[in-house]
């Protein structure tokens with residue numbers, strides 16, 4: 001019985017800022033952002049995009065009419081919920097025209113939500129091999145203007161179609177996980193901006209990675225050499241570097257290829273920023289789209305982390321997958337964004353914080369297939 005990722009789609013909004021511009025505006029040395037954090041650019045999400053429209057844009061080009069009839073579950077991982085009651089997946093179902101005979105719901109556990117969804121999807125397909133599930137990770141990472149977290153903002157969506165035809169990655173159900181109630185990052189219900197104990201969050205992340213990775217090696221009698229690549233939740237690229245350094249020396253010649261693949265896995269994240277639930281999966285996309293050294297049968301390790309905190313390590317086997325279409329599609333989305341000045345970004349950021357029962361968004365710069373037009377009597381209009 002095979003189960004895994006049959007198709008994957010990505011979307012981010014059509015705007016970005018350059019980290020050198022941000023550093024200058026915040027009186028920081030640009031190398032702190034470029035090297036110390038590892039971030040080059042950051043997507044800026046306008047009010048015309050939210051997690052629903054971004055997920056719909058990510059999914060629209062990958063799902064066939066047949067897929068839409070076979071989908072039994074729409075699992076939406078997000079920590080940027082658009083309603084305290086109604087799940088984002090209900091809107092997504094109707095925007096994409098997915099069969100009504102489906103379960104549609106949302107999962108929240110910080111950046112871990114999509115992984116919870118993915119594991120549930122794997123279990124479901126194992127029991128119902130003739131059906132399909134879509135798993136979404138979509139978020140907008142906001143820390144606030146002029147905060148130390150600002151350089152680690154971003155946003156976007158990844159959508160994965162899980163089935164018994166794993167054309168990209170096959171999973172075998174093996175994973176190790178660890179959770180503990182800690183206050184490293186959270187977002188109280190009254191605000192759209194995250195609260196964070198930044199340096200502590202880095203330490204918890206490394207601790208959870210080491211626990212789950214070492215437990216995985218022990219439980220399944222493997223060594224790091226059994227992996228062709230390790231991918232990570234990437235809140236910012238340097239976080240992944242720190243995690244990999246904790247288990248693989250950068251100067252160790254036997255670790256050269258794992259470091260090479262790692263650098264392929266952060267190409268897109270270093271230009272998009274943190275997309276919370278989608279970050280691990282954008283890193284996976286970055287790896288398989290950009291690496292020309294991986295081949296079918298290679299084992300790829302994945303570390304998922306959600307503050308609060310939950311960690312999970314699991315692995316998949318790369319399939320004989322032609323990555324050219326995926327690379328072209330993602331490159332186009334990222335390369336075609338429009339650069340904003342820092343004052344334009346600040347104005348757009350502030351607009352994104354506004355909530356009202358009736359709003360009409362400016363759609364002039366956003367030609368995406370799906371947009372959030374605004375709100376009418378507290379109802380979202382796409």
Ligand code: HMG
Pocket residue numbers: 029031032035036037079109110111112148149150151152184185196197198199201202205233234235236238239274276305306307308
């Ligand atoms: P900070 O205090 O502004 O930065 O916050 P710093 O002073 O720690 O410097 C950062 C790095 O830049 C350091 O390197 C400096 O040495 C270096 P490190 O010691 O870490 O290797 N540096 C320079 N390098 C070159 N040239 C220079 C220079 N100056 C300094 N001139 C922090 C950084 C990441 C803490 C902050 O941005 C933050 O709080 N971000 C948000 C929290 C976060 O992303 N945490 C990650 C782990 S938690 C997680 O992943 C979950 C999350 O995604 C949420 C969820 O689960 O929902 C966040």
